[in-house]
Amino acid sequence: MKNAMCEMFGIEVPIFAFSHCRDVVVEVSKAGGFGVLGMARMSPERVREELRWIDAHIEGRPYGIDVLMPTTYQDFGGHKFDAEQLFPRRQLEFVRTMLDEAGVPPLPPDEAHAIETALVSQFNFTPQESAEMIEIAMEHPIKLIVNALGSPPPSLVERAHARGIKVAALAGAPKHALRHKQAGCDFVIAVGTEAGGHTGHVTSMVLWPRIVDAVAPLPVLGGGGVGRGRQMAAALALGCEGVWCGSVWLKTAQSEVTPEIKAKMFEAGSEDAVLTRSVTGKPCRTLRSRFTDAWDEPGAPETLPAPLQAILWWGQGRTRVERARVKDFLTYPVGQIVGDMTEETSVRQVVYEMMSELVEAKDRLNGVVG
Template identity: 50%
Template structure:
């Protein structure tokens, strides 16, 4: 099929596949869709390795990178990840620590390391960390830069556009979509409550047409609970220009999910 999203990126199908697994990203891109690598959990050094690998496996076909950069956050008033990790640690009640310790002990699992590394991984969405991801990503031939946490700062949007890279961002409400458009975002990803993500409480079937109408003629990708072609057809019928998918790739042959977790997902239907 062909539509303006296909024309924009030179792809065969308006299917965008978000994944933290480079094999999935490359496989979808090579099949005519658009793979998008989630950068959040990678260090800058690891991200460079992942993107270089993708470059070697997509033969010049288009792919993208998804970052998590807060447009405005109290995090920006702290001195980097270490300070933010300390602030987050203070917010965790002692009862929670006790519950976790008992749960691990009851099931014979080794105690959780007390070095703060886990917290630093969870707060990889600081401005400092995201900017390093942007810099590395734009040194590669990516075609799309996506922000999963509100509109990217204007200087990031401008920098991407200077490199010929389109910018997209996720939204869960109509007012967020309008803000994204005003900030210069090229593509709106309207993600309904059914998604495995974190954008909001409005269901997909309600959100998609509302966002399409609110930001026209800006292209909109539908996200949230898309598992097969029927749901994609419904999304297109509601006026979107393609689909943004994530969870469906977890159980593919290319996924790096553990066999145990993959079986659990498949058993859940």
């Protein structure tokens, strides 16, 4: 294909893959697309390890990183962790009682404390933490830095451009996209509510053309509900220069999800990708479970603000649930395309099928409009 994004990065197809899994990043880039490694919750040591591995396996293909650069944050650094003090008693007991009554075995106290202490550090998103990650990343041949939390700071844009690195940011509304353009982003990623993870409330069909018009002539990638060629065709028809995909890679053999979660995804429908605050404290589309449902029941407490709710779920719930393999409580961020995810495949096959279906959609449209 020939368009702005393919020319910008020297890639064959404008399929941008967001993933926390280095294997997916490498395989997408090797298949002609562009892999982007999500670095949330990674330590500096882990960032170095992941990027070194990618460099050794990607065969010179371009790739990028996705980082969290918050403008507002709560700094937990330097605080000794104590669940009884960090969490309000009502929310803490709500989670503990829920899992106890379901027969989910608790973790040994020392292990639970160690996990939660580590989580406090991992969720300690500060500008200093982000800057350290970016410094490490710039030691590697990355071609793109994406900010998942607002517009990137001018200093970052300037430094990245000086090194030939492109900069982009996610947007869930035209006003956000305009801020990204003013900040100097090279393109904008318009993400509709169908997307997995943190997302807004406007559908891709409505959002994409609005952002395309708002930031023209800046290129736009369409994200949210994209996992097939027909959806890619829709994005291109609405003015996008490519697509941003995340959930579709979870069904591949290379993805990071456990076999139990993958099996649950294969049984799920699109309606099972629910928008909830129960796992992070912010609206996050994730796989429906008894945990997500419990917070919507009458008498349930209010969810905690981010990142406390995420630490509560990961520390008091997720590790217990995944270790015991209790299917009803398993959840994972995933978009509404989960309804199309019915069996395991490979990253390369996903790219091939998307491009084949894109060609079919184009031929069908040509036949209709002449």
